[in-house]
Amino acid sequence: MRLSRYFLPVLKETPSEAQIVSHRLMLRAGMIRQQAAGIYSWLPLGFKVLRRIEQIVHEEQQRAGHIPLLMPTLQPADLWRESGRYEAYGEEMLRIKDRHKRDLLYGPTNEEMITDIFRSHVSSYKDLPLTLYHIQWKFRDEIRPRFGVMRGREFLMKDGYNFDLTYEDAMHAYNRHLVSYLRSYERMGLQAIPMRAESGPIGGDDTHEFLVLAETGESEVFYDSEITDLRFGDRAIDYDDVAQCRAVLEEFTSRYARTDDTHDAAAFEAQVPEERRRSARGIEVGQIFYFGTKYSEPMGATVVNDKGERVPVHMGSHGIGVSRLLGAIIEASHDENGIIWPEGVTPFHAGIVNLKQGDGAADAACESLYSALKAKGLDPLYDDREERAGAKFATMDLIGLPWRITVGPRGLKNGVVELTSRRTGESEELSADAAVDRLA
Ligand code: ATP
Ligand code: MG
Ligand code: MG
Ligand code: MG
Numbered sequence: 001m002r003l004s005r006y007f008l009p010v011l012k013e014t015p016s017e018a019q020i021v022s023h024r025l026m027l028r029a030g031m032i033r034q035q036a037a038g039i040y041s042w043l044p045l046g047f048k049v050l051r052r053i054e055q056i057v058h059e060e061q062q063r064a065g066h067i068p069l070l071m072p073t074l075q076p077a078d079l080w081r082e083s084g085r086y087e088a089y090g091e092e093m094l095r096i097k098d099r100h101k102r103d104l105l106y107g108p109t110n111e112e113m114i115t116d117i118f119r120s121h122v123s124s125y126k127d128l129p130l131t132l133y134h135i136q137w138k139f140r141d142e143i144r145p146r147f148g149v150m151r152g153r154e155f156l157m158k159d160g161y162n163f164d165l166t167y168e169d170a171m172h173a174y175n176r177h178l179v180s181y182l183r184s185y186e187r188m189g190l191q192a193i194p195m196r197a198e199s200g201p202i203g204g205d206d207t208h209e210f211l212v213l214a215e216t217g218e219s220e221v222f223y224d225s226e227i228t229d230l231r232f233g234d235r236a237i238d239y240d241d242v243a244q245c246r247a248v249l250e251e252f253t254s255r256y257a258r259t260d261d262t263h264d265a266a267a268f269e270a271q272v273p274e275e276r277r278r279s280a281r282g283i284e285v286g287q288i289f290y291f292g293t294k295y296s297e298p299m300g301a302t303v304v305n306d307k308g309e310r311v312p313v314h315m316g317s318h319g320i321g322v323s324r325l326l327g328a329i330i331e332a333s334h335d336e337n338g339i340i341w342p343e344g345v346t347p348f349h350a351g352i353v354n355l356k357q358g359d360g361a362a363d364a365a366c367e368s369l370y371s372a373l374k375a376k377g378l379d380p381l382y383d384d385r386e387e388r389a390g391a392k393f394a395t396m397d398l399i400g401l402p403w404r405i406t407v408g409p410r411g412l413k414n415g416v417v418e419l420t421s422r423r424t425g426e427s428e429e430l431s432a433d434a435a436v437d438r439l440a
Contacts, residue, residue, distance in 0.1 A: 023148030038145025038153030133160030189342020211282030339400030355408030
């Protein structure tokens, strides 16, 4: 993309309504525009990052054997009357009437609808196990939408639902989700710690939330500092291997780590030596639940087992806050000049800064660099505007691309360009070809 033809409405002023750094930077970098409280347009740069996060989530869910589908944003109220949640859900639910005065709602989550799909099409234990998921917009009429996309009213969520014959099978689905979430967050350059949590309005027995440690987090958390040394890394995993998934769960959840809802001071002190006890703030970026037959029983989602008996299926639901993740990643990765995107989610792989637009040699070198990077399958952003070098650097720092290639007449006389890492600030002079090879 050439910046002169792109739509990147960066703001010079720091927006006064934004209280936390990720919100400020998303506004300043021209990623989002608020349309109403907690409702945003995703401008091109923000949309690109959102799509990359979504892509990682899709890849990791499908790697775990989970199947994508797409349910609508609007749901009939009758489904929620069947589960008893239409009244119970309260003011967070946006209720709508159509022209025939039928009650609809903008889905805050999809347990009822997926259970309806399941009961309509599945009737034998032979069709299990089954996990279906989608990535779809949700609406929750949050009492206090704030912090930009972190607590929106309309927000993008991946929600997945497992259907299993037995408790044991459902726990395997739970563990599979835990593993796939660890992989997903790490690919986004994040450490998200599974913590024991309370189940809330979805209702459930076993549940973990995934928290990114950050001062601006809305949750208070307590944990054993050893937990921050754990990495999933690129270890091989067989998602059908029950023992292997179980071992990952044990590795990542055996140390004390809880949100304030479930925190137990006495247990914390008994289990964790004083020097390893930490209390901090965290951002909830996902949650996994096992809730058994809570929906399958009232809604009649049953299968016939191998003895010919009709039994309700064991279910769980598993969510990732796709749009909230942009805020969480920026909270975890920025400096005073702007965002620092992890490679896994960056909107462009590298920025090319032409120090002297209109100079024949500099223009030609930038054009050839731009083509060479694209030929390698990379997505560069070429700042070809007639702007001062300082302004171009400031824009690149603000939007946070991991690499900047600076091209100017002086370097070109010596056959070099400059490659700069956004994260370390370190620069290196090398030939344009070598720079391309480095990034490819
Ligand atoms: P919170 O405690 O922050 O209100 P939640 O526990 O109500 O979140 P879940 O029902 O667990 O949310 O939904 C799954 C994920 O969706 C959450 O872990 C979070 O990352 C994301 N999410 C929930 N509410 C919002 C929101 N208002 N804006 C953006 N993302 C959200
Ligand atoms: Mg909530
Ligand atoms: Mg929560
Ligand atoms: Mg939650």
